[in-house]
Amino acid sequence: VLLRDTLTLPDGSGEGRGINVQYDPETDSTGTLQVEESLIENSRGVGLFAAGTPVTLVEVTVRDTQPIEGGEVDGARGQGLSISCYPTPLRCENIAVEDSFVDRSVEAGIALAGVSGYLRTTTVRDTAPRGADGRYGYGVQIVGLDESPSTVHVQHCHVVDADLAGLLFDHAGGTVLRSAVSGADFSVVWTQPGVLPEVTDDCELSGQVASSP
Numbered sequence: 218v219l220l221r222d223t224l225t226l227p228d229g230s231g232e233g234r235g236i237n238v239q240y241d242p243e244t245d246s247t248g249t250l251q252v253e254e255s256l257i258e259n260s261r262g263v264g265l266f267a268a269g270t271p272v273t274l275v276e277v278t279v280r281d282t283q284p285i286e287g288g289e290v291d292g293a294r295g296q297g298l299s300i301s302c303y304p305t306p307l308r309c310e311n312i313a314v315e316d317s318f319v320d321r322s323v324e325a326g327i328a329l330a331g332v333s334g335y336l337r338t339t340t341v342r343d344t345a346p347r348g349a350d351g352r353y354g355y356g357v358q359i360v361g362l363d364e365s366p367s368t369v370h371v372q373h374c375h376v377v378d379a380d381l382a383g384l385l386f387d388h389a390g391g392t393v394l395r396s397a398v399s400g401a402d403f404s405v406v407w408t409q410p411g412v413l414p415e416v417t418d419d420c421e422l423s424g425q426v427a428s429s430p
Contacts, residue, residue: 235264239270253274255276264280272314279318293347300332321343327356358385359385361387366389367391372396373395382404384404393405399423
């Protein structure tokens with residue numbers, strides 16, 4: 218499947234997401250998103266967005282996701298993958314990303330919030346900070362919620378040239394196994410005191426491994 222150049226609304230507002238799937242609270246129903254052997258290119262805001270639905274991605278390339286123009290924060294978003302819980306009522310599902318490639322994103326190549334699962338044999342490359350204020354720039358951003366702690370296992374992955382950090386575990390747990398992170402000041406950052414993701418000795422990390430408040 219090829220999805221390219223998804224547009225915003227005619228007035229330029231909103232996002233032009235390549236794929237958008239989420240739980241429906243009115244019918245209490247959700248689908249299962251499974252994408253294989255596909256290219257999502259030059260979307261606006263988010264390449265692939267899912268909330269409250271199980272996600273499986275195999276051999277998926279998401280590249281050149283563009284930030285939002287105008288709005289409250291000009292130049293925000295531009296994330297390759299954004300997968301999260303549905304907020305109200307809270308509904309969280311598992312994710313699996315395998316043999317995939319996320320290239321040239323803004324803020325985060327892969328942004329996960331409240332979900333658990335794994336990233337395997339996947340490459341995330343060239344994640345830029347937000348243009349308006351220079352914030353973010355994470356290859357993989359994993360955020361746990363109070364109501365839904367996240368545990369994500371990163372296995373045999375490569376994270377290359379993220380602006381700030383290759384892997385961010387923000388109040389989230391997990392493991393980093395046989396993976397490589399290069400081109401970032403920080404290879405792995407975690408924010409929850411006393412909770413350190415397990416990073417195995419067979420990883421190749423060129424930057425610092427550190428805790429951040």
